Amino acid sequence: MKTIVIACLCVFLMSCTKKASETNNEVIFHKSHESKKQNAPFSDVVQVGNQFFLAGQIGMDHSVRKLVEGGIVPETKQTLENIKSVLKHHKLELKDVIKCTVILSDIDDFSAFNEIYKTYFPQKPARTTFAAKGLAVGASIEIECIAIRTK
Numbered sequence: 001m002k003t004i005v006i007a008c009l010c011v012f013l014m015s016c017t018k019k020a021s022e023t024n025n026e027v028i029f030h031k032s033h034e035s036k037k038q039n040a041p042f043s044d045v046v047q048v049g050n051q052f053f054l055a056g057q058i059g060m061d062h063s064v065r066k067l068v069e070g071g072i073v074p075e076t077k078q079t080l081e082n083i084k085s086v087l088k089h090h091k092l093e094l095k096d097v098i099k100c101t102v103i104l105s106d107i108d109d110f111s112a113f114n115e116i117y118k119t120y121f122p123q124k125p126a127r128t129t130f131a132a133k134g135l136a137v138g139a140s141i142e143i144e145c146i147a148i149r150t151k
Contacts, residue, residue, distance in 0.1 A: 024049045033089040034062050044086050050149040052090055056103070057082040058139035072109040072140045076116040079143050084120075092147050099126045099146040105139065107131035113141060 028047040032040060046053045059068045059075030060082065068078045080094075087093055100121070104113060110129065118124075125145075135142050 030090070033086070045090060047090075052087075052092060052096075052147040052149065054083065054086055054145045054147065056101075056142040056144040057086070058136055058142050060137070060139075067137050067139055072104075072106075072112045073116060075140045076113050079141055080116070080120045083143060083145055087147060090147075090149075092149060094120055095123055096147040096149065097121065097123075097125045097145045098148050100128075101144045102127060102129040103135060103142045104129065104131045105133065105135050105141070109140060 025048055029043040030045040030047060032044040034044075042055050044055050057079050059078035060066065061068050061078060062082065062085075068074045083097075084094060087096065102113070102117070104110060107130075113129075
């Protein structure tokens with residue numbers, strides 16, 4: 001029985017390796033679609049094959065380059081709208097997101113953030129959430145994502 005299980009596992013692992021080697025693994029560092037972020041020291045998106053690694057977004061209104069006012073709820077909405085905008089620029093949607101990392105400046109904001117978040121991600125991508133002190137420009141939240149293009 002052990003031999004059959006090991007043989008099946010080997011066949012599975014070989015098929016996974018073959019599929020991975022057949023994919024295009026070119027790394028592309030995409031420039032920001034926001035004109036005011038063209039000189040930022042990071043890429044909004046790094047693409048590896050059909051995988052898109054999005055830089056963290058905060059609740060900044062990019063039209064005026066200021067953090068939205070009102071705390072965690074409006075910042076969460078703006079952060080997720082910023083993510084939607086980056087995804088759209090790369091012909092992706094929120095449904096293509098498979099993993100999010102969420103950083104809150106105050107873990108007590110978790111419930112309020114979560115109420116907004118779940119309306120944007122009904123497919124429930126994998127997620128890690130934690131609190132950290134001192135987010136950029138005094139933000140209450142930052143979210144980074146990984147998305148997959150399946151088409």
